[in-house]
Amino acid sequence: MRTHHSDIYDVVIAGAGPVGLFLASELRLSDISVLVLEQAESPHSTLKRLPFGMRGLSALTLDSLHRRGLLDEVVAMQRESDAAGKTASTPHWMGQQRRAAGHFAGIQFYRDNIDTSKWPYRLPSPAGTSMAIAVETLETVLAKRAIAMGVKIRRGLSVDAIHASDGEVSVHAGGQTFVGQWIVGCDGGRSAIRKAAAFEFVGTDPEFxxxxxxxxxxxxxxxxxxxxxxxxxxxxxxxxxxxxxxxxxxxxxxxxxxxxxxxxxxxxxxxxxxxxxxxxxxxxxxxxxRAFQTTTYRKGRVLLAGDAAHIHSPLGGQGLNLGLGDAMNLGWKLASTIRGDAPSDLLDSYERERHPVGADVLDWSRAQVALMRPTQSTRALAAVIRDLIETRDGATYFAERVWGVSLRYDLGCDHPLAGRSAPDFELIDGTKIGSQLRDGKGLLLQFDSSASLQALASGWREQVTYVASDAKERLGLSAVLLRPDGFVAWVSEATPCAKEFAVALTRWFGGSRDAVGSA
Structure with a gap:
């Protein structure tokens, strides 16, 4: 167990919404001490319940919940809420004969038009591709998990100021001072952390x-x-x-x-x-x-995630997914940095990977606004989009954008699977890899044991789990290395090259005392 002074935390998080709570749990997987400060006295709000609290979870968000063992509880709690009659009014699109899969500026696309064969690296998974949920349901599950893992949550405390030094950050809230090695602002679009740390926030002003x-x-x-x-x-x-x-x-x-x-x-x-x-x-x-984004996601020991780093209209329901993606990406990188085993530029990769994703979502939101303007030319353009979205290729394109299926980080590897959320490989014993990622460690899957990588991987056994097993569908691969967030860091289609594998391990998990020199 990590030890720390009772009044000093490894990380202080401002904001006990879904993003802050999910990040807190991610950090606790590595035994990082976490304090969450929340302005609201109560976690309950009518705006978090249906109908106004309804959000659509994307494929990548569902992947993350599945990998951390949260998906079943989220689904069960939402079903209980629906059965208890808390659904309020039924959304207008629920009564249609065709099954709606999403929309772009209100122009719907349908599941029967989506060609999933265009996504060869997405295998069947319990996570699915999309799900409607109430914010209150998700937040309740995440808060329960965070508290069970030892996260301390203090409510009714609004951050007034912060003071960052080389080694720690002092946070002043509600007349009290809290100290952490790092602070992460997950405190929404009017973020006190963003303002206190003077992050540059740029974008476009509202039209409506x-x-x-x-x-x-x-x-x-x-x-x-x-x-x-x-x-x-x-x-x-x-x-x-x-x-x-x-x-x-x-x-x-x-x-x-x-x-x-x-x-x-x-x-x-x-x-x-x-x-x-x-x-x-x-x-x-x-x-x-209004669509704004900070120019950087980090200033020294102050980081931002979720709406604190980027705001846009709720059209299309991208904001929650974007924020949870930030948390999943940041959690293991910040934890590794605090543990002291991270590569020197690992934390920098958080901004490098997530800032472009945020910028894309802001533009996606702006494009929808452009199709909603009450002008004759806009209505003509919307008619063109409506025709395109009804085609098979069009529906598939919009689905992969809305569901997040097309997201791929540029990791400098040519293989089309590298940088993507990993397929949910089913091993020959019937288990799926989603269940192998619940401890927050990386994962090395070796389907072909003709040239075992186990000895080399043992140098990183504290950070990477090794699994040797064939899969029912291996997609032509012999080995796959997954980061703790479930994204593919390295693949091999032939006999694995030990040197290339060691380079990938070192890049994402730091040096190994007993393995790097043996490659």
Missing amino acids: TGYSVEVELADPEALRPGRHYTPTGMFTYAQPGTIAMVEFDGGVFHRIHPITLEHVQAVLRRVSGTDITLTKLQLATTWTD
């Missing part, structure tokens, strides 16, 4: 104010259910009173004025073009398409 409201209507039949584009904006309606709408006002109303029944009714009348009457405002929140 978005509203998500739960209301009572004088006549619930006065609006047609579904998504509608109008000359002044867009709205979706699910009976009896769940409405999302956007008004292209430059985002001037967001967090500026109180949201009243009269204001919501006026906006809905303008956007819908109907003389609708609202009798009660039960719940309301606003959002915009």
Whole structure:
């Protein structure tokens, strides 16, 4: 067990949302001491529940939950919530005959159009490719896991200031001071950590104010259910009173004025073009398409992840997946750095890999906004996209982007599998590799034992698990090295080259006292 002063933590995390909680658990897999500070007194909020709290989990997020043994619990808890009638209103797209797989600016693509043969390196997995879930469900599971692993969570403490030195960071919150070797801001789009550390935050200003409201209507039949584009904006309606709408006002109303029944009714009348009457405002929140990203994800001992590092509109539901991907990527790298066995540039690879992914998601969000503008030329362009998305190639393209299947880190290896989330290989004993990654260590799979790599890998046995077994489908490979986050670091199609393998191990797991020189 690692030892530390009772008042000093290895890592202090600001924010007990899904990203902060997931990161905390990732660090605890390596016995890193973690304190999480959260501004909110209570983890519960109506905005985290359905319908407003609904999020779509991508294939890569589901991969991560599967690899850490969390997926079954998440699925079971969401089913319990649905069975208990907490689903509120049914989304407008659920009543369709075809099974919707996602959307781009409200233009849906369907599962029956997706050609999964285009993804030869994605094998069948319990994780699947997408899942709808309430934020509250995911957060509850992640908090339970974090606490069970020894993460300390302090609620009702808002970070006021930080002071970073060469060896530690002091965090001032709620009149108290907490000290950590590192601090990670996972505290959302208005991140106190980002502001206190003066990260540069650049991007594009909003074009609209978005509203998500739960209301009572004088006549619930006065609006047609579904998504509608109008000359002044867009709205979706699910009976009896769940409405999302956007008004292209430059985002001037967001967090500026109180949201009243009269204001919501006026906006809905303008956007819908109907003389609708609202009798009660039960719940309301606003959002915009502001898209900003920090120019760096690290300043000394201060790091950012999730919305603290990048914000964009919620269109397409990419934000949660992006943040959880940050946490999965950062956790093992920061832990290895703290342990002292990391390669010198390992922590730098967090920004190198994740910053481009964030930039792509921001552009994906901006492109959707461009298709929503209430202009004649935009409607013409949307018609073209609608035709394309209905084709097999089009649906497949949008699915791989929305589900994250196309994500590949540039690891300097030509093999098309390198840098991708690993296929869920099924070994001959029926086990799948997802269950082999629950301890947060790397994994070496050797399907062909004609030239064993076990002796070489033993130099990294504290960081890498060695498994020698054939697989039911090995995809033409003889050996695969996976990083702790489940991404492929090295592959061999023929007899493995010990020297190349040792180079890959050293690059991702640092030097070995007894193995590097033997290659």
